[in-house]
Amino acid sequence: MFSRKKCLSVRRQLTVIGLATALAGCSLNPFYDDEETAAAPVSQSTSSAGSSRSVSPAATTAPVATTNQPVLVQEARPVPLADNHPNEYTVQVGDTLWDIAATFLKDPWYWPEVWYINPQIENPHLIYPGDVLALVTIDGQERITNIRASTYRMSPQARITPLTEAITSIPYERVAAFLSKGMVLEKDQVSELPYILAVRGDHMLGAAGNQIYVRGGAAAPTGTRYSVVKVGDELKDPDDGDVVGYSGIYVGEGALSRGGDPATVALSDTNREANAGDLLLPETVDIPLNFFPKAPDGEIDGKIISVVDGVALIGQYQVVVMNQGARNGLAPGDILSVYQSGEEVRDRHKGGFGNSMSMFGGEKVKLPDEQAGTIMVFKVYDRIAYGLVVRATSDIHILDAVRNPS
Numbered sequence: 001m002f003s004r005k006k007c008l009s010v011r012r013q014l015t016v017i018g019l020a021t022a023l024a025g026c027s028l029n030p031f032y033d034d035e036e037t038a039a040a041p042v043s044q045s046t047s048s049a050g051s052s053r054s055v056s057p058a059a060t061t062a063p064v065a066t067t068n069q070p071v072l073v074q075e076a077r078p079v080p081l082a083d084n085h086p087n088e089y090t091v092q093v094g095d096t097l098w099d100i101a102a103t104f105l106k107d108p109w110y111w112p113e114v115w116y117i118n119p120q121i122e123n124p125h126l127i128y129p130g131d132v133l134a135l136v137t138i139d140g141q142e143r144i145t146n147i148r149a150s151t152y153r154m155s156p157q158a159r160i161t162p163l164t165e166a167i168t169s170i171p172y173e174r175v176a177a178f179l180s181k182g183m184v185l186e187k188d189q190v191s192e193l194p195y196i197l198a199v200r201g202d203h204m205l206g207a208a209g210n211q212i213y214v215r216g217g218a219a220a221p222t223g224t225r226y227s228v229v230k231v232g233d234e235l236k237d238p239d240d241g242d243v244v245g246y247s248g249i250y251v252g253e254g255a256l257s258r259g260g261d262p263a264t265v266a267l268s269d270t271n272r273e274a275n276a277g278d279l280l281l282p283e284t285v286d287i288p289l290n291f292f293p294k295a296p297d298g299e300i301d302g303k304i305i306s307v308v309d310g311v312a313l314i315g316q317y318q319v320v321v322m323n324q325g326a327r328n329g330l331a332p333g334d335i336l337s338v339y340q341s342g343e344e345v346r347d348r349h350k351g352g353f354g355n356s357m358s359m360f361g362g363e364k365v366k367l368p369d370e371q372a373g374t375i376m377v378f379k380v381y382d383r384i385a386y387g388l389v390v391r392a393t394s395d396i397h398i399l400d401a402v403r404n405p406s
Helices: 005-024 097-104 108-114 157-161 172-180 189-191
Strands: 044-046 053-056 088-090 132-138 141-148 184-186 197-199 211-215 227-235 243-258 265-272 279-280 299-305 319-322 335-340 344-347 361-364 370-380 385-392 401-403
Touching: 044 097, 097 108, 108 141, 132 184, 141 319, 157 265, 172 319, 184 227, 189 243, 197 279, 227 265, 227 299, 243 299, 319 370
Parallel strands: 053 132
Antiparallel strands: 044 053, 088 132, 132 141, 184 243, 197 211, 211 265, 227 243, 227 279, 243 265, 299 319, 299 401, 319 385, 335 370, 335 401, 344 361, 370 385
16 A cells, blocks of 8 residues: 555656646647657547537646645636637648638637647647547647548658648648749848849840850759749838838749759740849748747737739738848747728817817827738748738738737
8 A cells, every 4th residue: 555645746746747748738839749659548528518528638637736835727818719610620621720720719829729739640730631620628628639630641641741731821822922933032032042144145135935044042953943033122111211122023934954153044934024133033932831820929010011913902812021020029820910000080070160270170180000900921031021811801001010919
């Protein structure tokens, strides 16, 4: 038989192990150590109310209070659920993590606070089409977890290339075209990209079917595809007037046919003439598409300074550029709310109709800013960041404010 003192010692050890496991399982980094060893099984049972499952994993062992050592327990804040949220959801091809989070949560950027990693699932941080996600209750707190893995995870391909078919945070095709065609160029990027030295033959300008000589940039294998981009107007930070980038004008595309200095690129398609000095942008899209939506770690107060295609009104799934970046604490996956700048109107009625102020136009009053949409950041430089409008509740414009989600 164990003595009372020894029992308490064992219980304390189990508590420490349980808390450490819980912290590891609930990490905000969804893709940390995807090949980690599975932890203890998670038992599941449907609650009598039927609204969500009740889960009692070993990883959520509660602290044991003793008369000698009080334990402080911080109460977790509840995360509002979406209206008509499902209890279970089967992930579909074409879903994004933002879509799935919005299916369960009123505010999708709280996903890291409710996502519970099921250690029995291969690559538990990733979500694949066919996976079944469920709303569960763990120690009285509502969580979302993967309760049934898709057959894709069982295939050899899933073990070799686990990210190939994983659900991305935002639509890949929406941002791939933007980045590969160089719609916006970060200031320092301009000096690092390869550029056209000359057009082969007796041509002053290049077009589809011509070959161009290229210098600069990193060495690349034969066959690498490039977009040709002209450097357009400067992008200035409206807060201090500094140049932070340039608009990019898409010229066409081609493939590297011979390396060297200069290298040779064969133009295969153009929609305007290519000139000496035009830049070449590799068509590979270097962005992380697998991240959790979350609120920024610090306070953000910036503005939209550019939009792809130069449209006057910005809507859902359009890419915008903001005058906030890594120096402001932004990171891929951060969610920002967009606010329309309030108009300035004149109060012609203050003091009554006989007031002399109303005769000369009235007092100027700035109307409050109104929330107009939500942006997810997907690529960050030092002073600017690219974001995708994932929700638009009203028209969005250049110079509208971007701030922490409310």
